[in-house]
Amino acid sequence: MEDLKHELEVSLASVKRDIEFLRNRMGCPIDWDPKRHRYFVRDLPDGGRFELPGLWFDASEVFALLMMIHLVEGVEPGLLVEHLRPMKDRLRSILAAGGKSAGELERKVKLIHFAPRKVEPKHFRVMATALLESKRLSLRYLRRDKQEHTERVISPLQLVHYRENWVLDAWCHLRNELRSFALEAIEEVSVVDEPAKKVSREDMRAHFQSGYGIFAGKAIHRAILKFTPERAQWVSLETWHPDQSDRWLPDGSYILEIPYSNDQELVMDLLRFGADVEVLEPPELRTRVYDALCVAANRYR
Incomplete structure (x- = not known):
């Protein structure tokens, strides 16, 4: 108790109040050991360790997260940079507090990309937002094989990164069937304030994974x-x-x-x-x- 009071710079009553908060509000299995004169945290009934809510990482986990961010940045440089930078800076600061450097890791990972097609970042953000919020999209799409422009409403289902390029799998309300749309061929896009049509995972797998590569449809x-x-x-x-x-x-x-x-x-x-x-x-x-x-x-x- 004296150690806790000293470290936290609070009174005895404050420490006891915090311990009760941990027990009652956070569900922490914290007990007093009269033989050792210490408080300790027991394992959970299923044998797992109790952890406070939030982000609690050790050095190896921080390195792993930085590696993931590095890979995502390499997938499409600049596409998500404004969203990833705050998280990356936070992870770097966590590592620095432990005396480790994130720069060394990033210098030792090299990603080589070949022939990715440029996607408009603002279009990507609109589509990602609609996808997460289960909203429909209105878009102007270029059929490059026919040099044909079409206006259509779609229900986005999943974003796919395939062979260096982005594809949006969706239900097309114009054709009334599942379709895949190359993001770089989307010329205009906006969110429609209507709920997106739901398609089961089984139906999506049957359509998008049966064929070879990006060409969907039943394999015949x-x-x-x-x-x-x-x-x-x-x-x-x-x-x-x-x-x-x-x-x-x-x-x-x-x-x-x-x-x-x-x-x-x-x-x-x-x-x-x-x-x-x-x-x-x-x-x-x-x-x-x-x-x-x-x-x-x-x-x-």
Whole structure:
């Protein structure tokens, strides 16, 4: 008790009042040990440790949080900087109080990004706000493949960061179905004061995760790909689709089977492997890759 009075610079009555507050208001299992003449905090009934509400981090947890912020900043430089800076400064001050430096960690983490498309920060903030508040969005969207502008109202469901770029999965009230919208193709956006349509997680998974890559929809095809022994040692460690299957051939070749709905992204991924991959099935996918390789070869003739 004398130590507590001295450290806190308060009276005996104040210390007792604080202990009662911890017990009654905060649910702290604090007891007096008559043998040791000390107060102590017991473990919770389930064996866990009692912790006061709020942010209480040790040095390793602060480092982990700084690392996460560093990664988020690298995803889209400048996009969330004004929101992340206060938290980052606070974490740095917590570390500094313990005699450690956050700068050393940040100098030892390097993120290399390739070809991200620029997103308007104010658009991102509007969409994130509507998403968190379950509000609808009104937007002007550019269909780049058709160079077509459309006005539509959507119910945002989830933000996705995929291959260096942002996509918003949503229910489109114009088309009356689930759609994905590239954020950099959104030209204007505003919040509509109407509750967003709810879609179950099961329906979202069935639509957005069944196909290959960013192209959603029910997977109705299955690609059978054969990789050379030289390339197989890398491809065998990669996950192309949650429902993929694979097997090895006696000569060291690697067979990978992938479900897909739209082959556009799959064809682009296969072309980067050049002669190290062969499409075995289905015939239409094999023909598409063959035609693309022929066009490329003629261009280099």
